[in-house]
Amino acid sequence: xxxxxxxxxxxxxxxxxxxxxxxxxxxxxxxxxxxxxxxxxxxxxxxxxxxxxxxxxxxxxxxxxxxxxxxxxxxxxxxxxx
Numbered sequence: 001x002x003x004x005x006x007x008x009x010x011x012x013x014x015x016x017x018x019x020x021x022x023x024x025x026x027x028x029x030x031x032x033x034x035x036x037x038x039x040x041x042x043x044x045x046x047x048x049x050x051x052x053x054x055x056x057x058x059x060x061x062x063x064x065x066x067x068x069x070x071x072x073x074x075x076x077x078x079x080x081x082x
Contacts (some may be wrong), residue, residue: 017019018067024063027037033053033060033072033076033077034052034053034076034077034079035050035051035052035071035076035077035078035079035082036050036051036052036053036079036080036081037049037050037051037064037067037068037071037078037079037081038080038081039064042060046060047061047062048058048060048061048063048064048066048067049067049070050067050070051081063081
C-alpha cells in the first residue's frame with residue numbers, strides 16, 4: 001500500500017511519514033472494513049443502498065435500520081453518506 005519514510009528534523013530527531021496513497025490504494029482503502037449507506041429512490045420509493053468502500057453496490061434495504069443491521073451482520077462498519 002503506502003510506503004513509510006523517515007524525515008530528519010533540525011534537532012536531529014526523526015519522524016515517520018507516510019508516502020501519499022496511490023489512486024488504486026485509495027480506492028481499495030477500507031473495502032474489508034467499511035460499508036457506506038446512502039438514501040436512494042427506486043421507482044418513487046425511498047430505500048437505502050449499501051456500498052463497499054470502493055463504490056461497489058452491495059445491496060439495498062427498505063429502511064436505514066435494516067441497512068445498518070445487514071452491514072453489521074457482515075462484520076463491516078456502517079457509515080452514512082448524505
